[in-house]
Amino acid sequence: MADSRIQSRNRAAILEAGLEIFSRHGFRGATLDQIAAEAGLSKPNLLYYFASKEAIHRTLLLGLMDTWLDPIRRIDPQGEPLAELLAYVSRKMALTRQYPRESRLFANEILQGAPHIADTLSAELKTLVDALADQMQAWIDAGRLAPVDPHHTIISIWALTQHYADFDVQVRAVLDSDDPLDRAEAHVTQLFQRLLQPVD
Amino acid sequence: MADSRIQSRNRAAILEAGLEIFSRHGFRGATLDQIAAEAGLSKPNLLYYFASKEAIHRTLLLGLMDTWLDPIRRIDPQGEPLAELLAYVSRKMALTRQYPRESRLFANEILQGAPHIADTLSAELKTLVDALADQMQAWIDAGRLAPVDPHHTIISIWALTQHYADFDVQVRAVLDSDDPLDRAEAHVTQLFQRLLQPVD
DNA sequence: CGTCCATTTTACCGATTGGTCAAATCAGCG
DNA sequence: CGCTGATTTGACCAATCGGTAAAATGGACG
Numbered sequence: 001m002a003d004s005r006i007q008s009r010n011r012a013a014i015l016e017a018g019l020e021i022f023s024r025h026g027f028r029g030a031t032l033d034q035i036a037a038e039a040g041l042s043k044p045n046l047l048y049y050f051a052s053k054e055a056i057h058r059t060l061l062l063g064l065m066d067t068w069l070d071p072i073r074r075i076d077p078q079g080e081p082l083a084e085l086l087a088y089v090s091r092k093m094a095l096t097r098q099y100p101r102e103s104r105l106f107a108n109e110i111l112q113g114a115p116h117i118a119d120t121l122s123a124e125l126k127t128l129v130d131a132l133a134d135q136m137q138a139w140i141d142a143g144r145l146a147p148v149d150p151h152h153t154i155i156s157i158w159a160l161t162q163h164y165a166d167f168d169v170q171v172r173a174v175l176d177s178d179d180p181l182d183r184a185e186a187h188v189t190q191l192f193q194r195l196l197q198p199v200d
Numbered sequence: 201m202a203d204s205r206i207q208s209r210n211r212a213a214i215l216e217a218g219l220e221i222f223s224r225h226g227f228r229g230a231t232l233d234q235i236a237a238e239a240g241l242s243k244p245n246l247l248y249y250f251a252s253k254e255a256i257h258r259t260l261l262l263g264l265m266d267t268w269l270d271p272i273r274r275i276d277p278q279g280e281p282l283a284e285l286l287a288y289v290s291r292k293m294a295l296t297r298q299y300p301r302e303s304r305l306f307a308n309e310i311l312q313g314a315p316h317i318a319d320t321l322s323a324e325l326k327t328l329v330d331a332l333a334d335q336m337q338a339w340i341d342a343g344r345l346a347p348v349d350p351h352h353t354i355i356s357i358w359a360l361t362q363h364y365a366d367f368d369v370q371v372r373a374v375l376d377s378d379d380p381l382d383r384a385e386a387h388v389t390q391l392f393q394r395l396l397q398p399v400d
Numbered sequence: 401c402g403t404c405c406a407t408t409t410t411a412c413c414g415a416t417t418g419g420t421c422a423a424a425t426c427a428g429c430g
Numbered sequence: 431c432g433c434t435g436a437t438t439t440g441a442c443c444a445a446t447c448g449g450t451a452a453a454a455t456g457g458a459c460g
Contacts (some may be wrong), residue, residue, distance in 0.1 A: 006427090006437075025312065028229035032418060044420080045438055053418065104311060107367075111307060114223065114369045129374045137307040146394075151375055152387035158370075159363035160356055167307075167359075169314045173321040174329045175351055187352035194346075194394045206407075206457095232448060244450080245408055253448065 009033040011049050013039045018056040023101035027057055061117055065104050072128050082196055089157055089192050093185045096165035103165035118181045131155055146198050160188050211249050213239045218256040223301035226308045227257055261317055264302050272328050281339040282396055289357055289392050296365035303365035318398045329354055346398050360388050
């Protein structure tokens with residue numbers, strides 16, 4: 001009795017439309033009519049698949065969290081410290097470039113004070129970050145990483161990678177329009193290389 | 201025939217209330233009733249002082265731009281390159297710490313695609329940034345600054361400083377609660393010092 | 401005090417919003 | 431085909447939204 005083909009197709013269309021609209025206008029700025037139009041369904045038909053506007057939003061955010069936390073999980077404690085962290089930076093950059101709407105959806109939620117995911121943040125996310133911070137501290141103590149504040153370094157990685165997706169308009173306004181976004185990744189990589197490379 | 205005392209007092213109260221509400225809920229998320237309540241006025245009384253909800257928002261954004269662009273204007277081309285840039289970073293950090301609501305107001309606007317200030321961004325802001333980038337390139341050519349991409353370095357400064365104000369909830373969720381925000385400034389300063397310090 | 405203009409309030413409006421409900425339609429299946 | 435449950439639609443609703451009109455109030459000044 002799982003989802004029928006039509007069920008899963010429409011649910012997917014609604015989530016796709018919701019992502020598009022929510023990421024562009026925020027939760028309050030988005031309307032069910034907009035989402036319905038984007039999904040090619042009528043408004044009451046939307047509400048046949050999701051109980052409420054908030055349900056669509058919640059489903060999107062929860063589904064997003066796993067994808068968003070994945071790059072940090074793939075850091076290998078056995079690997080070469082600098083290479084592992086730069087690979088993490090690279091994965092995060094790729095993520096924001098591939099999923100800018102997801103990034104803005106997340107940014108909107110945090111900006112409003114994270115009313116829907118505050119618990120996930122202080123539980124799941126904090127656990128992951130603390131573990132990585134401990135790992136980094138161990139690397140620092142072993143002289144394999146420059147002495148930096150682990151927590152703030154992780155925050156810096158988020159700040160830089162997310163900025164290119166979330167503040168896209170500002171970035172484009174300031175860069176020459178023909179300036180490719182590739183330079184962004186090169187620059188961010190260089191930045192963290194200089195910060196993290198241990199000096200003997 | 202300038203503003204009477206009561207005029208300027210109420211206009212100020214409305215802008216203060218608008219800043220509080222807009223920065224917390226975004227433009228569409230904020231309501232005139234909320235702003236009126238926060239300002240201690242009735243809704244029609246609000247509209248006696250400002251023609252519309254958008255007028256309040258526009259006034260706030262325009263008034264903010266000057267303050268926000270000030271730190272970049274105070275960079276001295278005659279000064280010592282690294283010291284000048286680190287002082288700029290420090291001023292920006294102080295700004296976001298002192299005016300987090302203004303920072304979030306700005307962030308909300310950019311996230312929605314900067315519908316109200318797109319022209320200011322691509323004109324005034326771009327001019328300032330291009331000038332600073334030229335200055336930095338000259339410093340780099342003179343060997344007084346490490347070879348970095350000037351534009352992306354400026355963007356990095358914004359990304360890091362704004363992040364602490366705009367993503368405050370996430371930052372607090374991840375840091376130990378007794379961890380003072382001072383460490384943020386120390387970390388960011390260290391980061392840009394390592395990035396920008398020329399190596400002979 | 402009375403006048404005049406600035407200020408404030410009360411009552412209201414049309415549009416939009418998220419959401420409901422019952423009827424209509426459709427798809428699969430014997 | 432004819433039945434049955436899943437899906438879709440049109441009509442509608444109460445609440446909230448930004449904003450208006452006009453009357454009421456307040457304050458400064460002669």
